[in-house]
Amino acid sequence: MPTLPHILMCPPVHYGIEYEINPWMSTARQSNHKLACVQWESLRQILLDTGAQVSEVSPVAGLPDLVFTANAAIVFGQRAVLARFKHEQRQGEEPHFRSWLEEHGWQVDESPEDFSFEGAGDALFCGDTLYAGYRQRSDASGHQQIGEMLGVRVLPLELVDAYYYHLDTCFCPLSPEEAIYFPAAFDDYGQRVLAKSIPKLHAVEESEARSFACNAVVVGKTVVTNSGCPKLHALLRSFGYDPIETPLSEFVKAGGSAKCLTLRLDGEEAAGWKGQSGS
Amino acid sequence: MEDRLSIADSAERGPVEDVEVRGHIIDSLILPKVLDCITTGGGSFLIKNINIGQGRTDPSFALVEVRAETEDQLQEILAQIADHGAVPTAGSDCRVVEADIAGAFPEGFYSTTNQQSEIRLEGKWFSVADQEMDCGITVDPKTSAARCIAMSDVEVGMPIVVGHAGVRVFPLERAHQDHAFAFMNSAVSTEKPKGVVIRQIAQLLFENRQGKGKSLLVGGPAIVHTGSGNLICDLIRGGYIHKLFAGNALATHDIEQSLFGTSLGVNLNESSLADAGHEHHLRAINRIRRVGSIPAAVEQGVIQSGIMYECVKHDVDFILSGSIRDDGPLPDVITDAIENQRRMRASIRDVTFCLMIATTLHSIAVGNLLPASVKVVCVDINPSTVIKLNDRGSFQTVGLVTDVEPFLRALVEEVKRLEQTTH
Numbered sequence A: 001m002p003t004l005p006h007i008l009m010c011p012p013v014h015y016g017i018e019y020e021i022n023p024w025m026s027t028a029r030q031s032n033h034k035l036a037c038v039q040w041e042s043l044r045q046i047l048l049d050t051g052a053q054v055s056e057v058s059p060v061a062g063l064p065d066l067v068f069t070a071n072a073a074i075v076f077g078q079r080a081v082l083a084r085f086k087h088e089q090r091q092g093e094e095p096h097f098r099s100w101l102e103e104h105g106w107q108v109d110e111s112p113e114d115f116s117f118e119g120a121g122d123a124l125f126c127g128d129t130l131y132a133g134y135r136q137r138s139d140a141s142g143h144q145q146i147g148e149m150l151g152v153r154v155l156p157l158e159l160v161d162a163y164y165y166h167l168d169t170c171f172c173p174l175s176p177e178e179a180i181y182f183p184a185a186f187d188d189y190g191q192r193v194l195a196k197s198i199p200k201l202h203a204v205e206e207s208e209a210r211s212f213a214c215n216a217v218v219v220g221k222t223v224v225t226n227s228g229c230p231k232l233h234a235l236l237r238s239f240g241y242d243p244i245e246t247p248l249s250e251f252v253k254a255g256g257s258a259k260c261l262t263l264r265l266d267g268e269e270a271a272g273w274k275g276q277s278g279s
Numbered sequence B: 001m002e003d004r005l006s007i008a009d010s011a012e013r014g015p016v017e018d019v020e021v022r023g024h025i026i027d028s029l030i031l032p033k034v035l036d037c038i039t040t041g042g043g044s045f046l047i048k049n050i051n052i053g054q055g056r057t058d059p060s061f062a063l064v065e066v067r068a069e070t071e072d073q074l075q076e077i078l079a080q081i082a083d084h085g086a087v088p089t090a091g092s093d094c095r096v097v098e099a100d101i102a103g104a105f106p107e108g109f110y111s112t113t114n115q116q117s118e119i120r121l122e123g124k125w126f127s128v129a130d131q132e133m134d135c136g137i138t139v140d141p142k143t144s145a146a147r148c149i150a151m152s153d154v155e156v157g158m159p160i161v162v163g164h165a166g167v168r169v170f171p172l173e174r175a176h177q178d179h180a181f182a183f184m185n186s187a188v189s190t191e192k193p194k195g196v197v198i199r200q201i202a203q204l205l206f207e208n209r210q211g212k213g214k215s216l217l218v219g220g221p222a223i224v225h226t227g228s229g230n231l232i233c234d235l236i237r238g239g240y241i242h243k244l245f246a247g248n249a250l251a252t253h254d255i256e257q258s259l260f261g262t263s264l265g266v267n268l269n270e271s272s273l274a275d276a277g278h279e280h281h282l283r284a285i286n287r288i289r290r291v292g293s294i295p296a297a298v299e300q301g302v303i304q305s306g307i308m309y310e311c312v313k314h315d316v317d318f319i320l321s322g323s324i325r326d327d328g329p330l331p332d333v334i335t336d337a338i339e340n341q342r343r344m345r346a347s348i349r350d351v352t353f354c355l356m357i358a359t360t361l362h363s364i365a366v367g368n369l370l371p372a373s374v375k376v377v378c379v380d381i382n383p384s385t386v387i388k389l390n391d392r393g394s395f396q397t398v399g400l401v402t403d404v405e406p407f408l409r410a411l412v413e414e415v416k417r418l419e420q421t422t423h
Helices: A033-049 A094-103 A140-150 A188-197 A230-238 B030-040 B071-083 B194-210 B229-237 B248-260 B277-291 B294-299 B307-313 B337-350 B360-369 B383-391 B404-422
Strands: A006-009 A053-056 A073-076 A079-082 A107-109 A123-126 A129-134 A153-158 A171-175 A178-181 A200-203 A217-219 A222-226 A242-246 B016-023 B044-051 B060-067 B095-098 B116-121 B124-129 B136-139 B146-149 B159-162 B167-170 B214-219 B243-247 B317-321 B351-357 B375-380 B397-401
Touching (some): A006 A033, A033 A217, A033 A222, A123 A171, A129 A140, A129 A171, A153 A188, A188 B030, A222 A230, A230 A242, B016 B030, B016 B071, B030 B044, B030 B060, B030 B071, B116 B136, B194 B214, B194 B351, B194 B404, B214 B229, B214 B337, B214 B360, B243 B360, B248 B294, B248 B317, B317 B337, B337 B351, B337 B360, B351 B360, B351 B404, B360 B375, B360 B383, B375 B383, B383 B397
Parallel strands (some): A006 A053, A079 A107, A129 A153, A178 A200, A222 A242, B124 B146, B214 B243, B214 B351, B243 B317, B351 B375
Antiparallel strands (some): A073 A079, A171 A178, B016 B060, B044 B060, B095 B159, B116 B124, B116 B167, B136 B146, B136 B159
């Protein structure tokens, strides 16, 4: 029996711009907390409406980025490889994500020591391959070791633009054979690797990439993004997807959007291992 | 051809580090990217080992040697490729232990080869100076300067490298594929066209006269017995020989010839025995002992010709080593074997070409001291001399089995021909 799509989120009770660890963040440009809560709740409701189950990790004071649950870990069946955050400011999130995952039945593996690794923010399955962003937040060597741990093919992709500091800000698998991406966030090698390995690959324009078009949550055929991505939505519709936009401006101020606010616990739609026995 | 013969380039190598890259390095283009990074950073690479995963999920592995022109450039390249997952393989520094006894290494000491070596300290590689086989390595704790040290020269408290970790050796074969004698596949040449080899040797001597490297002659008394002394004199006068290592015999018979016209009592001009000729060499030695030294004898006009005379006149650094069968010996002969080794060791530091003629034990002794980067030509009527040299590790030696006199005559002719064509 297929399981319900299962998504982990964290209420933005303690969310705010308290430090600057990416070019989007400016402590001088605070998020509107009340609006942030409304936007988060809207996203949650859209996901519930798609039929997904949403679980919540408890917010913690002093960990404003805990809302970005995508970075907690990557999930591979009942295994979860825990994040090892690059920036000290976010390292305090690790034990909270670990506890939640362990309490809810996941076997939690540490990511390789000496390398930073920021979970599903930088590691996304598309088919049987784990696409892994490196240079900005995660390390190429760490990704390769995680690939060995899980026995999957890993293709590290260098992220060359600080505005697209996580892979999920510029690349989003839609199905095992299809993905959207923003080409300029990758170097020439990365673009070639994506073009060669993903049969249906669609480029997103810069103006929409800047609106976090690629930071989409995919549930079945529904694709949820920040508002301001009309061209992508038209494209998705033409391919048979059902795009939904929801304003997430207050989270964009911290460099995150729909995908960053979620962690797909039962495996992304595009993950080839999903539904296979033994995973 | 000119380039291949050059001696000056033999020691020129940039700093180097081995890195490994593993994972799906082919599909992800990580390996080509790393290699591109190396070359765009001004470095060069050599894939020493590669293992491509067979299945889709099987990781691949590549061991890549990265070379740059300067240490800074290398570090910059290494830092860049580390971001793509290429990490240095050398895990640890070398282990250094202070010598507890003078004249002996600590147990487990690293025993050297004659190949260029490096040691790793605090993550950096340092070249080992004075490379010599069958020595240990000592490290200056302040400067990290490392050098080979003979067992007999170990002092208490001297830091000595122990074990194999953190030491790496650069085999000559790969570093110098364009060895000057690459055309000769076998070390001992009995059936090779000698004219070609002699031309090559002449070329080396000629280039060394221009360059900063020095040419060393290790010679046996057969040079004098065969009447070839004057040919060596020609080479010394021409500035082709900068150092001479020999024994009591060569100097004695050379001086005997200078004083009496005989070598071992044989008239060299007529090939006949001189009256009471057997006494000549002893009288020669005695005369020099009375004067005090060979240079003094030259200065006072006692010796007016010959190899030793030319050595003194042309500032050739000569080291005469003693043996238990020596008559006399001449006052310049060093009779302490360890002291001899020290003197020769100090003298060979700037030698880049060595010609060994008609002496077995002396050739082996000098072969032991020379780093593998020094080109050695061994000329002997007996092939076993060269074989012995090779067997003892001086594998860079090229042997020529021939009579000494025709060899030297041809060599001098070739050198003169070179002089004429270049002037």
